[in-house]
Amino acid sequence: MTRRWLILADDLTGAADCAIAFARRGRSACVQWGEAGSVARKSGEQESGVQEDVVSHDADSRQLDPAAAASRHAALFDRLHHPDRPNPGQAVFKKIDSTLRGQPAAELAATLDRLRRRTGAAFAILAPAFPATGRTTMAGRIVVEGRPLEETELWRRDHTYATGALCAMLEGAGLRSAPIALATVRAGGDALRKALTKAAREESVAVLDAEHDDDLARIAEAGLALDAQESLVWVGSAGLAHALAAQEALPPAPPRGIPCGTGGTLVVVGSLAATSRAAARRLVGEPHLRHVPVTPELLLDGSEPGRAGLRDAVTSGLTAGDDVLVELAMGEAPDLALGSRLADALGALLAPVAPHLGGLVATGGETAAALLAHLGVDGLRLIDEIEPGVSLGLTRGALAVPIVTKAGAFGNADTLARAVHHLRAIRNQGSPT
Numbered sequence: 001m002t003r004r005w006l007i008l009a010d011d012l013t014g015a016a017d018c019a020i021a022f023a024r025r026g027r028s029a030c031v032q033w034g035e036a037g038s039v040a041r042k043s044g045e046q047e048s049g050v051q052e053d054v055v056s057h058d059a060d061s062r063q064l065d066p067a068a069a070a071s072r073h074a075a076l077f078d079r080l081h082h083p084d085r086p087n088p089g090q091a092v093f094k095k096i097d098s099t100l101r102g103q104p105a106a107e108l109a110a111t112l113d114r115l116r117r118r119t120g121a122a123f124a125i126l127a128p129a130f131p132a133t134g135r136t137t138m139a140g141r142i143v144v145e146g147r148p149l150e151e152t153e154l155w156r157r158d159h160t161y162a163t164g165a166l167c168a169m170l171e172g173a174g175l176r177s178a179p180i181a182l183a184t185v186r187a188g189g190d191a192l193r194k195a196l197t198k199a200a201r202e203e204s205v206a207v208l209d210a211e212h213d214d215d216l217a218r219i220a221e222a223g224l225a226l227d228a229q230e231s232l233v234w235v236g237s238a239g240l241a242h243a244l245a246a247q248e249a250l251p252p253a254p255p256r257g258i259p260c261g262t263g264g265t266l267v268v269v270g271s272l273a274a275t276s277r278a279a280a281r282r283l284v285g286e287p288h289l290r291h292v293p294v295t296p297e298l299l300l301d302g303s304e305p306g307r308a309g310l311r312d313a314v315t316s317g318l319t320a321g322d323d324v325l326v327e328l329a330m331g332e333a334p335d336l337a338l339g340s341r342l343a344d345a346l347g348a349l350l351a352p353v354a355p356h357l358g359g360l361v362a363t364g365g366e367t368a369a370a371l372l373a374h375l376g377v378d379g380l381r382l383i384d385e386i387e388p389g390v391s392l393g394l395t396r397g398a399l400a401v402p403i404v405t406k407a408g409a410f411g412n413a414d415t416l417a418r419a420v421h422h423l424r425a426i427r428n429q430g431s432p433t
Contacts, residue, residue: 100164280325311350326346
């Protein structure tokens, strides 16, 4: 029997890009958040979220301090981990940011502690590489597009730790580490299993190098063959999730029609990542697309007539059947401390356009989470992956429309345009093909 999975993520887009790895290989997968232990279903669907093959929960902990992030993960583990309901047991995947943003070490320490209390032992396999998006791990350090993580724009804009050295990160949270070099990973078989078994026996975190998807496939195969599955936490990004899902792939489900609303697609870009900004500039040149920039000043201090005018511009575009790009214009020196307030204010501003939506595209986990909360969405059913790290799902709750989510730094200058074309095909044909 195939395993069920509980994925604990620190933001919404990460929860989606890991869960989609399983959904696109024939497993039922949902994303949920907030206090509920299950995803509310629309009419006629009564199963609780714990009966999905894969439940991916957004802990919304990226912006928390280490103690608060650890406490939230411990509480979520206690509430959501159901190892015996139904059989087989539920494996645990701790999704972390592939560039180490947030509090991955503290969250992992809390998760291992809760698992140890249940089983008497706990260890982890950490492989954060996501080669399809240029993230690799060499000599126990994160590398992005061939450059050390510390030399990238992502690190300069937002980082938690002093370096991208994974063992140092873990030791700072009181965790023992067992580095496993690329040569051992590529040896595979008995050599790799022996190294992982030693880490399990010592209750350490095995830190594995990986440059290519084949490396992650070897790690997944060796880890799934270990005897101590009930004591194991998998730790990584969507690259590792895809490797694990491929080991237990099911026949693809028959295609189903995807419901959508009557209007155009709303594209919301709140991420500051250069990749998302370049994609927004590319999207502006698309036919039948309207660009509506919004400033922080309007969101936080602007007059109600000003906000109403912006909302009317979005509504008129959607009702005309055009796609609308709403871009948060942060300028050259953005105040990162305003991120949460701006995301919430943008979600509140756009909530009234819900009846006119045909589909959604949201970049950045914080932006997506705030927007969906204000739209009355309480979960996502994952359907497919448009490109690595870019997920297609269907919203649940007060609104049922197709949605594309993307981490801010994923993709390239054409990614948003491809997402919009994908949703146009769904609106026009009932499917993206």
